[in-house]
Amino acid sequence: MKARNILFALLLMPALWSCGQRTPTIDFGKAECAHCRMNVVDRQFGAALVTEKGRQYVFDDVSCMVHFVVKGSVAEDQVKAWFVCDHAEPGTLIDATTAHYLHGAAFRSPMRGDVAAFANAAERAKAAARGEVEPMDWASVRLQLAE
Amino acid sequence: MRELLILLLACLNAAHVDARTWRYRSRPGASLQIVINGAAVGDTVLVEGIVSEGSIRVDRSLVLLGGTDALIDGGGEDDALLITADHVTVRGFTIRGSRRSNLDDMSGIKVNECRGVVIADNFLDRCFFAIYLSGVKDALVEGNTVLGERGAEDFMANGIHLWKCSNATIRNNRIEYHRDGIYFEFVTDSRITGNTSLHNLRYGLHFMFSHRDAYEDNRFEDNGAGVAVMFSKVITMRRNRFLANRGASAYGLLLKEINDGDIIGNAFMDNTTGIMIDGCNRISVRDNEFRLNGWALRLFANAIDCDFQGNTFAGNTFDVSTNGSLVPNTMNGNFWDRYSGYDLDRDGFGDVPHRPLGFFTLLVEKQPYAMVFSRSLFVSLLDRAERLIPSLTPESMKDDKPMMRWPVLLGTIDDRVEEHAAEPAADPASEGATGAVLLICTIAAVLVSRRLIVPHD
Numbered sequence: 001m002k003a004r005n006i007l008f009a010l011l012l013m014p015a016l017w018s019c020g021q022r023t024p025t026i027d028f029g030k031a032e033c034a035h036c037r038m039n040v041v042d043r044q045f046g047a048a049l050v051t052e053k054g055r056q057y058v059f060d061d062v063s064c065m066v067h068f069v070v071k072g073s074v075a076e077d078q079v080k081a082w083f084v085c086d087h088a089e090p091g092t093l094i095d096a097t098t099a100h101y102l103h104g105a106a107f108r109s110p111m112r113g114d115v116a117a118f119a120n121a122a123e124r125a126k127a128a129a130r131g132e133v134e135p136m137d138w139a140s141v142r143l144q145l146a147e
Numbered sequence: 148m149r150e151l152l153i154l155l156l157a158c159l160n161a162a163h164v165d166a167r168t169w170r171y172r173s174r175p176g177a178s179l180q181i182v183i184n185g186a187a188v189g190d191t192v193l194v195e196g197i198v199s200e201g202s203i204r205v206d207r208s209l210v211l212l213g214g215t216d217a218l219i220d221g222g223g224e225d226d227a228l229l230i231t232a233d234h235v236t237v238r239g240f241t242i243r244g245s246r247r248s249n250l251d252d253m254s255g256i257k258v259n260e261c262r263g264v265v266i267a268d269n270f271l272d273r274c275f276f277a278i279y280l281s282g283v284k285d286a287l288v289e290g291n292t293v294l295g296e297r298g299a300e301d302f303m304a305n306g307i308h309l310w311k312c313s314n315a316t317i318r319n320n321r322i323e324y325h326r327d328g329i330y331f332e333f334v335t336d337s338r339i340t341g342n343t344s345l346h347n348l349r350y351g352l353h354f355m356f357s358h359r360d361a362y363e364d365n366r367f368e369d370n371g372a373g374v375a376v377m378f379s380k381v382i383t384m385r386r387n388r389f390l391a392n393r394g395a396s397a398y399g400l401l402l403k404e405i406n407d408g409d410i411i412g413n414a415f416m417d418n419t420t421g422i423m424i425d426g427c428n429r430i431s432v433r434d435n436e437f438r439l440n441g442w443a444l445r446l447f448a449n450a451i452d453c454d455f456q457g458n459t460f461a462g463n464t465f466d467v468s469t470n471g472s473l474v475p476n477t478m479n480g481n482f483w484d485r486y487s488g489y490d491l492d493r494d495g496f497g498d499v500p501h502r503p504l505g506f507f508t509l510l511v512e513k514q515p516y517a518m519v520f521s522r523s524l525f526v527s528l529l530d531r532a533e534r535l536i537p538s539l540t541p542e543s544m545k546d547d548k549p550m551m552r553w554p555v556l557l558g559t560i561d562d563r564v565e566e567h568a569a570e571p572a573a574d575p576a577s578e579g580a581t582g583a584v585l586l587i588c589t590i591a592a593v594l595v596s597r598r599l600i601v602p603h604d
Contacts, residue, residue: 029301029348029371032396037403037425039349039371039396041301041326044249090249108252112355130250 023093024048024056024083035064035073036111043090044116045109048083049074062096063113066145082138087116088123097138100124104133113145166190173197179219183209194219194240205230205237213239213269220244226257227274236265243272247302254279254308258286266291276304277325286315295324300348305330309337317342322351328370331357340364350375350401351392354382362387367399373418375401382408391417398423399440402430409433415440421463424450431456434554438462445469446476456480459554460503464521467503470512472541478503482550490551501549504540506533 026048031040034057040046047065048058051074059065062084069076082096087107099117102124107116115136118124128135136144166189171182173196180203182192188208195214202225205211209232221227221244228242237256246253255274258264262284269291271277277293280286288307295303306322307329309315315337321344322328328344331337332355339362344351351367352374354360361383367373373389375398376382382405389399399418402408404426414436415421421440424430430453437443443463446453448471455477460466461484480496488497507526510517520526533540 030394030396036377037396037401037423038375038377041349041371043301127250 024050024058026058026085026091026093028091031058033058033060033064033111035059035068036061038110042110044085044087045107045113046085046091046093047096048093049079050081050083051078052080053078054080061109061111061113062115062117062141063109063111063145065096066113066142070146084117086119086123087127088118092119094119099138101136101138101141102128102133103136103141103144106130106132115141115145168193171195179203183207199244202226203228205232205235207232208234210236211238211240212236213241217241218243221246221255223247225251226254226279228256230256230258230264231261233261234263235261236267237269238265238267239269241270241272243274245274245276247275249304252276252279252304252308254304257281258283262286265289270294271306273303276308277306277322279308279310280312280315281310283309283312284314286312287318288316288320289318291320293320293322293325293328295347297324297346300324300326300346303348305353306344306347308332309334313337316340321345322347327351327353328367329353331355331360333357335359337361338363342366343368345369347371353377354379357382361385366390367392369393372397372401373399375403376405376408377401377403378405380406384408384410384413386412387414389413389415389418389421393417393419395419401425402427405430410435414438415443420445423447424453426450428452430454433457435459436461437466441465442468448472451475453477457550457554458482460484461553465505465508465511467544468508468512469504469541469544475543478544478546480548480550481546482552482554483546486549486551488549495551497549497551500545500547502534502537502540502545504544505530506539509539 026040026046028043029041033040038060040058040060042060045061047062048056049065050056069079083093084096084099086092086094100121101115101117103115105114107114168191169182169186170193171179178200179194179198180200183205186192186209191210191212193212193214194217196216197218199220199222201222203219217239218241219227223244223246225246227245242255245255254276255271256266257279260282264283265287266278267289271293273296278288293306303325305327306325307317309331311333313335317329317339319341323345326348328347328351329339330353334357337360342365345368347370349371351370352362354376356378358380363385366388368390370392373392392399397419399415400422402424406428408430410432412434416438418440420442421437421444423445425447426449428451432455434457436459439462442465443460444467446469448469453476457480459482483501483503486497486501488499491498507530
């Protein structure tokens with residue numbers, strides 16, 4: 001009996017591991033933005049969030065993700081993790097709260113949020129040289145886009 | 148008098164002679180850019196052969212004519228052809244080799260800040276953006292073929308892309324394998340007619356923040372979704388065909404936050420969802436055909452004052468679906484193939500209202516996984532019961548004057564769809580057999596349920 005319990009536990013373990021928090025993936029070209037219903041195709045501006053319950057939502061623009069929470073489709077305190085696509089590494093999701101941002105008309109994102117995220121400050125500095133952009137952090141991005 | 152006339156004609160001729168035609172034939176050492184730079188305003192440059200000297204720039208009003216095998220190859224440097232002057236015509240070229248860059252919007256033909264450009268009868272071969280108009284007035288884009296790279300749509304940008312333009316005409320083009328076939332952002336007072344948009348990754352046609360535009364007589368087939376009209380006002384949509392746009396998030400037509408639209412005489416066939424209406428006001432949907440779709444119409448409860456009249460709903464899995472109860476919209480005089488009423492006064496309209504919103508439709512909207520019970524006996528029984536004694540379906544959602552006969556078809560159906568429509572007629576023998584099986588199943592179900600209800604001691 002005991003051996004069977006152990007076996008059962010062993011079988012269950014991979015399933016439990018998979019419950020841990022992972023970076024979500026966006027199925028580009030097929031996924032639908034949870035906020036604006038557009039197909040998510042632009043690998044440079046995609047975003048995603050994970051709720052406390054483990055549910056994942058994907059967005060085609062950071063502005064959609066911010067509006068989604070502002071409008072209460074998911075309550076602020078239910079959000080466990082925020083992700084954005086790295087503009088320098090299209091399609092790669094990074095932690096939104098620590099990313100480095102640029103805002104400006106030089107970036108034409110699908111829903112006109114016009115905010116690009118970068119994993120490191122050096123890449124951001126390189127993109128900022130193009131002009132017409134304003135550096136931001138996560139808090140100011142949320143303020144800017146929530147309007 | 149006669150002399151005067153001759154003098155006048157001579158003057159006209161002289162003016163005409165002023166505009167010269169330059170002939171450029173590609174050979175080692177020749178440069179099209181130098182010919183263009185040497186030409187005067189109003190001149191014509193006839194190009195023959197392959198031009199592969201990198202990005203070509205046109206900064207004065209010229210007519211560029213493509214002659215034998217005229218091809219402009221940008222060689223992967225920036226835009227293949229960049230136009231920055233008023234009244235430039237580009238006709239009859241093959242254009243390829245624009246740089247692929249997400250940061251700089253590189254394109255086959257880019258037109259910047261000018262008016263009166265004509266882009267006609269060109270072939271755009273695997274350019275990143277194909278035709279890109281930015282800040283252009285009175286443009287005509289006609290008869291072009293725009294082909295992206297099959298299987299690599301992810302890395303293609305839009306086929307015909309307009310940004311902050313007005314009074315443009317996009318006519319009789321064919322666009323395939325791009326991200327969006329035609330994309331309008333901040334474009335006003337423009338017309339899109341007679342185009343064919345196929346196999347695009349996202350949308351066949353996409354409007355964002357664009358007002359007072361019309362699209363008519365186009366065909367949108369097998370795109371991620373047919374057409375998306377978002378955050379726009381006063382858009383007219385007539386006689387278009389939305390075919391085979393399929394997938395979990397695929398729509399024939401997606402309307403999001405738009406006001407005052409007219410959707411008249413279109414055909415929606417073989418789509419996952421025919422029309423999705425989300426957050427729209429004052430949309431008039433008249434004389435359209437919805438056939439063989441999964442959902443013909445998904446009307447969200449946040450839509451207000453939308454009017455549905457004279458539409459044909461036939462062969463759809465669900466005719467109308469909604470996600471709430473308050474539906475301040477009107478629905479009258481449509482044809483429903485599910486209508487089972489009668490017409491005693493013979494005025495051509497049914498005497499009892501038709502409620503297109505079934506019990507199962509509502510269930511699926513709330514619990515999508517309930518779809519596994521689609522077309523099951525139990526669900527069809529529940530649906531029938533709900534139809535007799537409505538308790539869940541919203542009262543306002545009904546057609547008081549359903550048409551008894553099929554309206555005259557609008558001639559928008561192509562052969563492919565007619566092929567679908569010609570379903571084999573059920574032969575009486577098999578129908579009888581099905582009836583018998585159904586009867587036996589019902590009796591079995593009743594017996595089983597009695598068995599379940601009888602209390603155990």
